[in-house]
Amino acid sequence: MREGYATLRQGNEYSAEIVEKRSRFIAQLVHVSSEQEAEVFLAQVRARHHDARHNVPAWILVDGRERCSDDGEPQRTAGMPVLEVLRGAGLADVCCVVTRYFGGTLLGPGGLVRAYTAAIQAAVDSAAQAGGIVEMTLVTRVTCVLPYAAYGRVERLVSDCSGHICDTIFAEDVQLTCAFRSGEEQAFVDTMCELMAGEDVCKVGNPMFSEF
The missing domain is CATH 3.30.230.30 (Impact, N-terminal domain)
Incomplete structure (x- = not known):
């Protein structure tokens, strides 16, 4: 592909x-x-x-x-x-x-x-x-739910892993939806697992073409 x-x-x-x-x-x-x-x-x-x-x-x-x-x-x-x-x-x-x-x-x-x-x-x-010409990239979105105390650190982590935040919902916890070039999301997911003491808080979507 x-x-x-x-x-x-x-x-x-x-x-x-x-x-x-x-x-x-x-x-x-x-x-x-x-x-x-x-x-x-x-x-x-x-x-x-x-x-x-x-x-x-x-x-x-x-x-x-x-x-x-x-x-x-x-x-x-x-x-x-x-x-x-x-x-x-x-x-x-x-x-x-x-x-x-x-x-x-x-x-x-x-x-x-x-x-x-x-x-x-x-x-x-x-x-x-x-x-009028736009570049479309194969992108994987990752949604994660985390406590407010971890928000700032995770926000920096997304940037460090060459991704960006697409959407943020502030409720009882914080829900972040992030986008990465497909194949680059795994480093973020692995680090998030370590950060959350082994708890899997990330939901990884299917790759899709999008502006990045």
Whole structure:
């Protein structure tokens, strides 16, 4: 299982447009978490640009599934170049649709590859400049319940073990929820067991991808 990947901030759409011999190439890029979400976005773009000659989709999911289509362009001149840019950027859980309005001049296979590549690269660059690309890390959360007297010491221990506190609930005791890069939580759990005289006060969650 991969330890991390880059994706887009949810809820935002990033786009860029280039013109090549009067043909317009408009790249539209969003976060998706499933094939169904990718298909919904493709349908939205097709409705938005219903008068365009081509709407070329490509998407990659974090589980390794990916898909692209040339949508009527010559084989491997459109969808695959878009997919290759997404791969090269290390992106996952993303979908891009590049809309082409034909300008009347044939570009040839090489020209199409260059134009589709340039359009999606411009959209990726736009997302990066806008702070829309986020790094997702495989994270394990640990929840522990401890007496108030130990709170300050445990707070420092979380930091010493390269973690951070996500949530704190002050009740009869203190409940801390901490996050660690997966594999680094064990040092914290072991030290907590020693600190609490052998009492197991930690509940370790399953690894999941999250911003860290």
